[in-house]
Amino acid sequence: MNSILSVLLILALPVVVVAQDAQGLMDKVNNRYVGDDALSEVTLEYTSKSGSSKEYQLRIWNIEESAGNKTLLKYTAPNFMRGSGVLVHGEDKQETLQWLYLSQAAKKEARKISSSERGRPLFGTDIFYVDIEAKATEDFTYQQLRDEVLDGIATAVVQAVPNKSDYPYERTISWVDPERLLELKVEYYQDGKLLKTLTAEQTEQIEGVWTVTRSKVVSVKQGSSTVMNIDKIDYNLGLQVDQFSFKALTAREI
Numbered sequence: 001m002n003s004i005l006s007v008l009l010i011l012a013l014p015v016v017v018v019a020q021d022a023q024g025l026m027d028k029v030n031n032r033y034v035g036d037d038a039l040s041e042v043t044l045e046y047t048s049k050s051g052s053s054k055e056y057q058l059r060i061w062n063i064e065e066s067a068g069n070k071t072l073l074k075y076t077a078p079n080f081m082r083g084s085g086v087l088v089h090g091e092d093k094q095e096t097l098q099w100l101y102l103s104q105a106a107k108k109e110a111r112k113i114s115s116s117e118r119g120r121p122l123f124g125t126d127i128f129y130v131d132i133e134a135k136a137t138e139d140f141t142y143q144q145l146r147d148e149v150l151d152g153i154a155t156a157v158v159q160a161v162p163n164k165s166d167y168p169y170e171r172t173i174s175w176v177d178p179e180r181l182l183e184l185k186v187e188y189y190q191d192g193k194l195l196k197t198l199t200a201e202q203t204e205q206i207e208g209v210w211t212v213t214r215s216k217v218v219s220v221k222q223g224s225s226t227v228m229n230i231d232k233i234d235y236n237l238g239l240q241v242d243q244f245s246f247k248a249l250t251a252r253e254i
Contacts, residue, residue, distance in 0.1 A: 022142040022158050025178060030135045032181040035209055035235030037063040042230055046125045049223030056081060056123065059254060063239050068092045069134045070244035074254050080104060081123065086113075087249040088132060096133045101249045110249050119168025126196055126217040126226040130168050139163055150175045150184055169195070180210040194220050201227075207235045 044056040057077040074085035083103030090096040098113040118130040140160040155175040175185040186198040202214035
């Protein structure tokens with residue numbers, strides 16, 4: 001092997017290793033064990049740029065199965081939101097489907113959320129519809145940018161670029177704890193600009209599962225913020241797949 005070729009291979013090697021490590025790390029993050037199912041009681045606190053605030057309470061059911069995952073989100077407060085919700089069906093290697101139900105709407109039906117709506121705010125918060133979907137590793141190309149200590153924790157800073165043009169974010173940058181497989185901070189970009197930042201403010205190990213129990217989204221574009229508190233969460237309750245249905249989404253009782 002000539003010397004020039006040897007040098008080129010040596011220079012190229014770290015890039016290949018970093019890309020491979022990043023893809024492998026994020027595959028572990030995206031597929032880490034979070035229980036076979038879970039039910040959480042959640043409070044969302046939204047604060048606008050002017051300082052006015054709103055509080056929402058909801059329940060979120062999740063189930064993991066070999067064919068994919070499903071999520072049912074139902075609002076319990078305030079009263080005008082009670083019963084409204086979102087149903088998410090994520091099937092393996094297929095498009096994730098979402099349906100929206102508004103309890104106060106004249107037409108008591110769930111409607112499908114189009115792909116163009118996935119980048120819209122969830123009920124007036126800084127959380128988008130796409131943010132409640134599970135991520136499939138193969139839908140992104142990952143690159144480790146650097147290692148960085150964040151709040152005393154050694155993290156890998158990883159960039160994710162979507163492989164599909166209709167994804168609402170053009171890229172994200174995550175600060176990943178490789179030990180607990182948690183994203184402790186995420187920056188979301190649109191049109192070359194920072195759109196918003198998600199920070200995990202509190203983590204706990206609950207029933208053996210590392211759980212982000214308090215997180216905060218700050219919208220750079222809107223000047224608003226949304227704090228998500230998990231007030232209670234239970235894992236492995238024995239939930240059934242048929243509980244994640246249109247009937248459950250549109251049910252009056254929660």
